Amino acid sequence: xxxSIGTGNPIDRVEGHLKVTGxxxxxxxxxxxxxxxxxxxxxxxxxxxxxxxxxxxxxKQKGVVEIITYKNAEKLKTPDKKLPPLxxxxxxxxxQSPQVHYYxxxxxxxxxxxxxxxxxxxxxxxIKYKKETPKIDFKNHRADAYKxxxxxxxxxxxVEAGLAEADQKLEATYNTPIEHHHPMExxxxxxxxxxxKVKAYASQQMINDAAVTISNTFQIPKEDVRVIAPxxxxxxxSKLHAKQHVILAIMAAKKTGRPVQLTVTRHQMFxxxxxxxxxxxxxxxxxxxxxxLTALAHEIVSHTSTYEEYQEPCGTVSKMLYKxxxxxxxxxxxxxxxxxxxxxxxPGEATGSFALESAMDEMAWKLKMDPIEFRIKNDTxxxxxxxxxxxxxxxxxxxxxxxxxxxxxxxxxxxAKNTNGNWLVGYGVSGASRAAPYQETSSKVILTLxxxxxxxxxxxxxxxxxxGSYTIIAQTASEYLDIPVGQVVVQLADSLFPVTPGSGGxxxxxxxxxxxxxxxxxxxxxxxxxxxxxxxxxxxxxxxxTGNKLTTYEAQGTAKPSEAFKEHSVYSFGANxxxxxxxxxxxxxxxxxxxxxxxxxxxxxxxxxFGQIIGGLTMGAGMVIAEQTRVEPNFGNFITRSFADYxxxxxxxxxxxxxxxxxxxxxxxxxxxxxxIGELGITSVAAxxxxxxxxxxGKRMRDLPITPEKLIMAGVEPGVA
Numbered sequence: 131x132x133x134s135i136g137t138g139n140p141i142d143r144v145e146g147h148l149k150v151t152g153x154x155x156x157x158x159x160x161x162x163x164x165x166x167x168x169x170x171x172x173x174x175x176x177x178x179x180x181x182x183x184x185x186x187x188x189x190k191q192k193g194v195v196e197i198i199t200y201k202n203a204e205k206l207k208t209p210d211k212k213l214p215p216l217x218x219x220x221x222x223x224x225x226q227s228p229q230v231h232y233y234x235x236x237x238x239x240x241x242x243x244x245x246x247x248x249x250x251x252x253x254x255x256x257i258k259y260k261k262e263t264p265k266i267d268f269k270n271h272r273a274d275a276y277k278x279x280x281x282x283x284x285x286x287x288x289v290e291a292g293l294a295e296a297d298q299k300l301e302a303t304y305n306t307p308i309e310h311h312h313p314m315e316x317x318x319x320x321x322x323x324x325x326x327k328v329k330a331y332a333s334q335q336m337i338n339d340a341a342v343t344i345s346n347t348f349q350i351p352k353e354d355v356r357v358i359a360p361x362x363x364x365x366x367x368s369k370l371h372a373k374q375h376v377i378l379a380i381m382a383a384k385k386t387g388r389p390v391q392l393t394v395t396r397h398q399m400f401x402x403x404x405x406x407x408x409x410x411x412x413x414x415x416x417x418x419x420x421x422x423l424t425a426l427a428h429e430i431v432s433h434t435s436t437y438e439e440y441q442e443p444c445g446t447v448s449k450m451l452y453k454x455x456x457x458x459x460x461x462x463x464x465x466x467x468x469x470x471x472x473x474x475x476x477p478g479e480a481t482g483s484f485a486l487e488s489a490m491d492e493m494a495w496k497l498k499m500d501p502i503e504f505r506i507k508n509d510t511x512x513x514x515x516x517x518x519x520x521x522x523x524x525x526x527x528x529x530x531x532x533x534x535x536x537x538x539x540x541x542x543x544x545x546a547k548n549t550n551g552n553w554l555v556g557y558g559v560s561g562a563s564r565a566a567p568y569q570e571t572s573s574k575v576i577l578t579l580x581x582x583x584x585x586x587x588x589x590x591x592x593x594x595x596x597x598g599s600y601t602i603i604a605q606t607a608s609e610y611l612d613i614p615v616g617q618v619v620v621q622l623a624d625s626l627f628p629v630t631p632g633s634g635g636x637x638x639x640x641x642x643x644x645x646x647x648x649x650x651x652x653x654x655x656x657x658x659x660x661x662x663x664x665x666x667x668x669x670x671x672x673x674x675x676t677g678n679k680l681t682t683y684e685a686q687g688t689a690k691p692s693e694a695f696k697e698h699s700v701y702s703f704g705a706n707x708x709x710x711x712x713x714x715x716x717x718x719x720x721x722x723x724x725x726x727x728x729x730x731x732x733x734x735x736x737x738x739x740f741g742q743i744i745g746g747l748t749m750g751a752g753m754v755i756a757e758q759t760r761v762e763p764n765f766g767n768f769i770t771r772s773f774a775d776y777x778x779x780x781x782x783x784x785x786x787x788x789x790x791x792x793x794x795x796x797x798x799x800x801x802x803x804x805x806x807i808g809e810l811g812i813t814s815v816a817a818x819x820x821x822x823x824x825x826x827x828g829k830r831m832r833d834l835p836i837t838p839e840k841l842i843m844a845g846v847e848p849g850v851a
Contacts, residue, residue, distance in 0.1 A: 234401025292425025296416025315363020556826025636806025648687025746811020
């Protein structure tokens with residue numbers, strides 16, 4: 131039993147033993163009686179409609195129970211507009227018409243007694259299509275670009291005037307490709323109907339929102355939907371909302387009268403679980419001789435699908451990170467025949483920061499300023515996008531301390547001057563920011579006095595997507611109840627539990643832990659009131675339970691942002707440093723060292739927090755090294771469709787990594803002073819590596835990923851000796 135008390139301790143994960151012994155049950159692993167297995171069928175065209183479906187051969191196969199297509203699917207709620215914005219609670223109708231919108235769209239479902247029978251029979255369903263010419267690459271259809279419905283454009287001052295008065299100007303375009311999330315655990319669900327109510331073990335990041343999606347799609351009361359996901363094997367945004375496979379499984383369970391298990395295959399993870407969109411980002415910067423920014427414009431063109439709208443807000447960082455009087459951000463979307471993009475880790479920041487922080491490095495080079503000093507010159511303690519003061523902002527400290535720890539003084543300003551044998555050695559830096567949201571969260575605490583020992587159970591519908599939610603919630607309850615962590619049990623991710631915002635957007639830790647805090651504080655307060663004891667008197671929970679002659683007691687609490695929170699801009703800040711070695715002859719490069727310095731409020735558990743940053747750095751490195759989804763330009767299918775050709779970093783790709791958390795007291799963020807770090811860890815990492823490559827070679831790499839071929843083919847920038 132862990133005897134440590136409170137937050138701030140680097141304790142092991144409280145659920146770690148369950149995971150390493152295989153006892154932690156993920157969504158597809160729950161034992162359910164009389165369960166059937168389903169296999170979804172994907173379209174083989176990108177645009178058109180189904181002209182005929184032949185299920186005769188598949189239907190004859192042993193074990194096949196049901197085959198569902200648009201002809202016999204249950205009627206679901208459908209959108210009342212052409213391009214409804216995609217959100218975490220959007221309806222997800224499926225198999226409602228013969229229309230095909232993208233390659234891989236679900237066009238059928240086979241349900242059988244075994245997984246193998248369902249997979250085999252699915253291959254025997256014969257579908258013919260009436261094909262139409264699809265729109266694949268948004269660059270070929272710019273005339274169709276439109277301004278998204280949601281707030282997308284922003285401006286202050288006069289950018290043209292700011293550029294006109296600048297001593298130095300920069301205009302450059304940066305491209306980030308389509309990427310896929312690919313968590314270790316495949317998307318999966320076991321769905322059933324019990325007495326007219328839905329029960330779904332579903333791998334979801336947001337339990338309440340999943341229940342809303344299901345209830346709205348099937349047009350049933352939300353209280354008739356129960357969603358359970360005690361362990362989620364990663365999500366990165368792909369599991370923020372209940373997707374069509376969840377709806378398919380629920381539909382099949384209703385039609386067959388038996389529970390149905392449906393797992394999305396790794397190939398289908400490319401076509402059916404959303405993606406990070408391709409972003410083309412034009413950045414224009416003006417600066418005075420002393421380094422003061424005079425203007426900054428960030429213009430983004432991306433794609434959405436032809437049936438839903440989603441924009442990645444790449445201009446978010448450009449609105450607020452630096453002090454610049456004249457600022458403009460625009461987003462435009464082009465509908466194409468691909469699946470709808472959606473949020474992927476640090477949506478907007480991960481991609482937008484590559485453009486902004488690369489451009490800042492380019493401008494520093496033009497001004498012949500140290501890139502750290504250039505950023506510090508344009509620091510601000512007031513958010514220029516809304517004139518609110520930052521609740522705390524230690525960006526300068528992150529840059530200064532990082533420079534010292536990294537050995538920035540060894541960097542040479544002139545590129546390609548630092549060598550080691552056949553290697554060109556470069557240093558790169560980038561600033562990072564990520565909003566630190568805090569959302570209303572409810573929690574229940576159940577206190578039990580057994581054999582003289584107080585045990586506490588915390589319940590909420592929060593999820594743990596591998597980030598350590600169980601552990602930090604247990605540490606919080608331990609701290610506010612003043613009992614060892616080993617006496618706390620945390621129960622999560624059941625829609626019967628008190629409502630939270632779920633995991634996403636870097637709000638989880640702050641929201642969950644403050645919700646647990648409120649429940650624990652309310653329990654103590656209520657127990658004192660029962661004894662007519664003042665709040666100021668110190669009493670242990672054991673004394674309170676004994677004094678009240680209670681063996682069990684329940685209390686609930688809800689935490690929400692304060693008025694001060696609403697009056698400030700609340701962000702986490704950081705700085706990334708990278709040392710990269712590039713082979714002169716081949717263009718092969720190695721990331722030798724990475725340093726991340728973060729100001730992220732109170733660190734609840736340094737061990738789990740370190741893991742979060744390591745994961746973010748790895749994904750950021752993956753953006754540079756190899757990660758991209760390639761689309762066949764004529765037919766719209768993905769050329770990269772497995773881990774054999776969609777490459778992600780492995781251990782040998784990664785550098786020696788150091789992570790530094792600066793001590794930060796920010797009680798405006800929330801009473802515990804907790805801020806998000808999960809998405810800060812990936813933000814601007816790609817730019818720090820690209821900037822290091824420039825310092826090593828004198829070549830600006832503006833299109834990700836940066837491959838040896840691109841490096842060899844690129845020319846040296848003007849002005850590089």
